[in-house]
Amino acid sequence: MKYSEGPEIRDTKAPSGPVEERWEKRKFSAKLVNPANKRKLNVIVVGTGLAGGSAAATLGELGYNVKSFCYQDSPRRAHSIAAQGGINAAKNYRGDGDSIYRLFYDTVKGGDFRSRESNVYRLAQVSVNIIDQAVAQGVPFAREYGGLLDTRSFGGAQVSRTFYARGQTGQQLLLGAYQALERQVAAGTVTMHTRHEMLDLIVADGRARGVIVRDMVTGEIERHLADAVVLATGGYGNVFFLSTNAKGCNTTAIWRAHERGAYFANPCYTQIHPTCIPVSGEYQSKLTLMSESLRNDGRVWVPLRMNDTRAPGDIPDEERDYYLERIYPAFGNLVPRDIASRAAKNVCDEGRGVGPGGLGVYLDFRDAIARLGRPAVEKKYGNLFEMYERITGENPYDVPMRIYPAVHYTMGGLWVDYDLQSTIPGLFVIGEANFSDHGANRLGASALMQGLADGYFVLPTTIGDYLAAGPFGDVDDEAVAEAEIRVRTKIDRLLAVNGTRTPDSFHRELGKLMWDYCGMERTEESLRKALERIPELRKEFWENVKVTGTNEELNQVLEKAGRVADFFDLAELMCLDALVRTESCGGHFRAESQDADGEALRDDEHFAHVSAWEYTASGEPVLHKEPLEYEYVKMTQRSYK
Amino acid sequence: MNLTLRVWRQSGRDDAGRMVTYQVEDVSPDMSFLEMLDVLNERLIVEGDDPIAFDHDCREGICGMCGMVINGVAHGEQRATTTCQLHMRHFEDGATITIEPWRAAPFPVVKDLVVDRSAFDRIIQAGGFVSVPAGSAPDAHSVPVRKEDADAAFDAATCIGCGACVAACPNGSASLFTAAKITHLGLLPQGQPERLSRAKAMVDQMDAEGFGGCTNTGECTAVCPKGIPLDAIAQMNSDYLKANTK
Numbered sequence: 016m017k018y019s020e021g022p023e024i025r026d027t028k029a030p031s032g033p034v035e036e037r038w039e040k041r042k043f044s045a046k047l048v049n050p051a052n053k054r055k056l057n058v059i060v061v062g063t064g065l066a067g068g069s070a071a072a073t074l075g076e077l078g079y080n081v082k083s084f085c086y087q088d089s090p091r092r093a094h095s096i097a098a099q100g101g102i103n104a105a106k107n108y109r110g111d112g113d114s115i116y117r118l119f120y121d122t123v124k125g126g127d128f129r130s131r132e133s134n135v136y137r138l139a140q141v142s143v144n145i146i147d148q149a150v151a152q153g154v155p156f157a158r159e160y161g162g163l164l165d166t167r168s169f170g171g172a173q174v175s176r177t178f179y180a181r182g183q184t185g186q187q188l189l190l191g192a193y194q195a196l197e198r199q200v201a202a203g204t205v206t207m208h209t210r211h212e213m214l215d216l217i218v219a220d221g222r223a224r225g226v227i228v229r230d231m232v233t234g235e236i237e238r239h240l241a242d243a244v245v246l247a248t249g250g251y252g253n254v255f256f257l258s259t260n261a262k263g264c265n266t267t268a269i270w271r272a273h274e275r276g277a278y279f280a281n282p283c284y285t286q287i288h289p290t291c292i293p294v295s296g297e298y299q300s301k302l303t304l305m306s307e308s309l310r311n312d313g314r315v316w317v318p319l320r321m322n323d324t325r326a327p328g329d330i331p332d333e334e335r336d337y338y339l340e341r342i343y344p345a346f347g348n349l350v351p352r353d354i355a356s357r358a359a360k361n362v363c364d365e366g367r368g369v370g371p372g373g374l375g376v377y378l379d380f381r382d383a384i385a386r387l388g389r390p391a392v393e394k395k396y397g398n399l400f401e402m403y404e405r406i407t408g409e410n411p412y413d414v415p416m417r418i419y420p421a422v423h424y425t426m427g428g429l430w431v432d433y434d435l436q437s438t439i440p441g442l443f444v445i446g447e448a449n450f451s452d453h454g455a456n457r458l459g460a461s462a463l464m465q466g467l468a469d470g471y472f473v474l475p476t477t478i479g480d481y482l483a484a485g486p487f488g489d490v491d492d493e494a495v496a497e498a499e500i501r502v503r504t505k506i507d508r509l510l511a512v513n514g515t516r517t518p519d520s521f522h523r524e525l526g527k528l529m530w531d532y533c534g535m536e537r538t539e540e541s542l543r544k545a546l547e548r549i550p551e552l553r554k555e556f557w558e559n560v561k562v563t564g565t566n567e568e569l570n571q572v573l574e575k576a577g578r579v580a581d582f583f584d585l586a587e588l589m590c591l592d593a594l595v596r597t598e599s600c601g602g603h604f605r606a607e608s609q610d611a612d613g614e615a616l617r618d619d620e621h622f623a624h625v626s627a628w629e630y631t632a633s634g635e636p637v638l639h640k641e642p643l644e645y646e647y648v649k650m651t652q653r654s655y656k
Numbered sequence: 657m658n659l660t661l662r663v664w665r666q667s668g669r670d671d672a673g674r675m676v677t678y679q680v681e682d683v684s685p686d687m688s689f690l691e692m693l694d695v696l697n698e699r700l701i702v703e704g705d706d707p708i709a710f711d712h713d714c715r716e717g718i719c720g721m722c723g724m725v726i727n728g729v730a731h732g733e734q735r736a737t738t739t740c741q742l743h744m745r746h747f748e749d750g751a752t753i754t755i756e757p758w759r760a761a762p763f764p765v766v767k768d769l770v771v772d773r774s775a776f777d778r779i780i781q782a783g784g785f786v787s788v789p790a791g792s793a794p795d796a797h798s799v800p801v802r803k804e805d806a807d808a809a810f811d812a813a814t815c816i817g818c819g820a821c822v823a824a825c826p827n828g829s830a831s832l833f834t835a836a837k838i839t840h841l842g843l844l845p846q847g848q849p850e851r852l853s854r855a856k857a858m859v860d861q862m863d864a865e866g867f868g869g870c871t872n873t874g875e876c877t878a879v880c881p882k883g884i885p886l887d888a889i890a891q892m893n894s895d896y897l898k899a900n901t902k
């Protein structure tokens with residue numbers, strides 16, 4: 016796949032000066048919207064997860080006229096609901112040395128020096144307000160006997176800054192945002208459109224002015240116009256088919272925006288989560304995450320010997336390899352996700368994996384049960400153990416869990432500036448859908464934090480600065496009609512193929528290809544192979560996919576086919592991005608770039624930049640580099656040894 | 657395993673609907689119930705038939721999107737389990753399984769096993785929240801909450817809004833769902849100021865949506881995947897009564 020290089024991105028609109036004052040400065044410089052004007056300003060928010068739900072509720076509360084969209088039957092079902100482990104905040108309630116600066120530092124370092132200092136600092140600052148907001152809404156966080164909030168330490172952090180609600184933190188935070196949203200629906204400031212899928216973005220006179228959506232029950236193609244559009248449509252991990260994401264998670268909204276002119280940043284940065292339940296068969300439809308909090312008490316091991324088929328309980332301690340504790344004595348089982356994932360892959364590649372196909376490692380609670388007693392373990396992890404047993408039929412109190420890495424999160428996404436605005440004026444992107452804060456690797460419990468920081472606090476301020484110049488008047492009819500025709504043409508095309516293979520069968524094949532060639536470990540050879548194979552498969556898709564039924568009905572085959580079609584194009588850009596970035600960093604591991612110990616080796620001289628890709632009609636993307644500078648956190652090679 | 661499925665098919669709101677029989681072969685006991693349906697649907701698509709429409713998303717028991725009446729029981733006979741978490745190892749080889757949508761007047765069928773549960777959102781709109789604009793909250797530690805209260809509030813707050821309680825109730829009552837939210841917020845200090853008005857508004861909305869009254873049959877809590885207890889309804893009734901006599 017060919018590409019060319021365009022001008023660098025020099026200005027991200029972040030204020031200058033001391034990092035701790037930048038957000039204050041920006042808030043103060045942002046123009047305010049006259050309260051009387053707010054009702055005349057229309058904002059579309061696509062997505063009702065933590066980011067979109069909190070944004071729509073807050074914008075409604077501020078008095079804007081908001082339309083909110085989601086593909087599920089209720090905004091409460093957005094994928095954020097599934098987050099288990101917790102949410103970070105620099106409250107330092109424990110007095111264990113945490114601070115805004117430390118959370119900032121950990122996030123920049125954890126992101127392997129591929130995120131922006133200004134953005135990350137702001138995230139750490141705002142984190143504190145999120146917990147206050149959530150508690151005031153009635154989010155039932157875990158508490159201690161004194162009535163104060165409990166916290167725990169989470170993958171990669173040496174302080175206890177993760178707030179949680181048993182194993183259902185995402186659910187409780189999302190319900191808080193959902194309830195705030197429904198309150199605005201009742202107040203008439205937000206109009207909710209459930210079972211509506213955004214299929215195109217309307218750009219007129221250089222501004223994002225609306226969306227084309229399909230009513231998933233009737234098939235009606237609708238146009239919705241506004242003064243600004245916010246995308247909060249989540250991550251694209253489902254490009255791998257098997258991931259921990261919900262089945263409906265997709266790239267359609269952001270890919271369409273990309274085609275309309277929004278740059279796509281760092282598409283190759285994917286996070287593989289180390290603790291998921293291994294695949295059990297061909298029919299497997301998704302992978303289930305076991306919260307990483309399990310690594311606080313569970314110990315990861317494999318047999319020392321290759322192809323050891325003994326039951327785990329029959330393998331004595333001296334014949335076990337607690338490889339994380341061995342290789343990383345300082346952090347042990349709590350090393351960051353990418354390191355834990357790759358280490359699991361390595362021991363399985365050595366033939367020491369356990370379970371079907373040798374694609375698994377043990378996560379053992381034997382010692383924790385002996386140390387803390389079964390009731391204590393049950394209290395902490397009961398629901399997770401239950402979930403595991405439900406799926407595998409095995410009881411983790413008696414037999415160690417089997418886990419294997421799975422695709423979990425995408426750090427890449429649409430490029431946004433400090434205001435969370437994309438390269439299309441009036442198009443804002445928040446939550447997992449943007450690329451902004453996690454660099455090449457996200458720390459555990461930081462996605463919930465970012466989604467809510469964007470939605471409750473950052474976007475509502477920065478979008479005001481843009482909207483202060485509005486309302487922007489009538490939208491050019493032709494631009495709207497064009498977008499609508501594009502949508503109809505694509506649907507007609509999908510329905511017309513009438514081939515012999517289901518959309519899922521293509522998706523499965525694409526996913527396998529991505530996992531094998533652009534997964535945990537990438538090489539020039541594997542990526543070139545993928546770039547050769549993806550266009551062939553896409554061609555076959557457009558010649559041989561079978562979509563039953565019509566557009567004018569609830570048609571889940573048609574929905575799926577549309578999403579798979581977009582995954583092909585995204586997959587190609589991911590592989591190209593991974594090919595061009597010849598260094599290893601965070602979740603992106605290029606086998607050619609590792610040190611003597613097999614650790615990821617960054618190349619700061621050539622790659623200390625964000626790769627922002629511009630779409631062109633010719634199909635040949637243009638790469639714009641945004642240089643990254645570190646004034647506060649000194650660039651060092653990450654070491655968890 | 658080989659199974660016979662009897663599945664409710666209904667092309668749209670106005671179609672009368674009917675049971676249709678399918679044979680599925682080579683089902684693995686490790687498959688989830690929805691994966692078993694995926695395999696059948698893949699076959700139907702290739703054969704040019706309309707696949708069975710059903711709602712699902714997270715497939716891990718938390719989003720509340722899935723839901724079918726399996727052999728007459730909402731979410732199937734396995735206790736405290738959503739349809740998506742149900743695995744085929746709990747069925748006998750050669751069994752016949754009946755699969756139907758939630759049936760309740762306020763949940764009209766959209767297609768096949770997909771129903772419209774928007775009435776639940778409207779019940780929340782009526783008062784299932786604490787009124788607190790973003791940015792106005794005091795420090796999270798300014799109000800301690802007794803651990804017992806926080807834990808009990810959490811237990812009620814785990815409701816996933818799936819609607820199984822309504823489907824199981826002979827009166828089609830939404831009391832368990834509504835009571836779960838009233839109990840969650842009513843147990844926390846943050847929920848006190850709006851406690852009674854909330855209970856009144858939500859219960860009135862529940863009635864306006866056409867859900868039936870509660871006669872304490874307990875069918876709801878028996879099928880509830882999150883084990884929301886019947887006590888919640890007593891709490892709701894007591895708050896509702898207080899609101900009306902105030």
Ligand SMILES: Cc1cc2nc3c(=O)[nH]c(=O)nc-3n(C[C@H](O)[C@H](O)[C@H](O)COP(=O)(O)OP(=O)(O)OC[C@H]3O[C@@H](n4cnc5c(N)ncnc54)[C@H](O)[C@@H]3O)c2cc1C
Nearest residue numbers: 062063064065066086095100101213249446447460462463
């Ligand atoms: C199993 C699991 C566990 C996790 N645990 C944690 C954790 O413990 N801590 C943590 O910090 N993070 C965790 N994460 C990550 C975190 O949950 C997500 O990154 C975050 O919730 C994403 O929120 P969001 O609002 O950006 O998007 P989502 O919650 O994914 O919401 C996307 C929204 O967009 C809508 N949408 C998408 N496409 C369209 C379209 N075309 N048209 C209309 N609507 C559309 C959907 O309907 C939905 O409402 C976890 C993730 C997974 C998968």
Ligand code: SF4
Nearest residue numbers: 815816818819821880
């Ligand atoms: S109370 Fe239980 S059955 Fe009813 S909606 Fe909530 S989780 Fe579902």
Ligand code: FES
Nearest residue numbers: 713715720722740
């Ligand atoms: S699909 Fe989410 S609860 Fe079943």
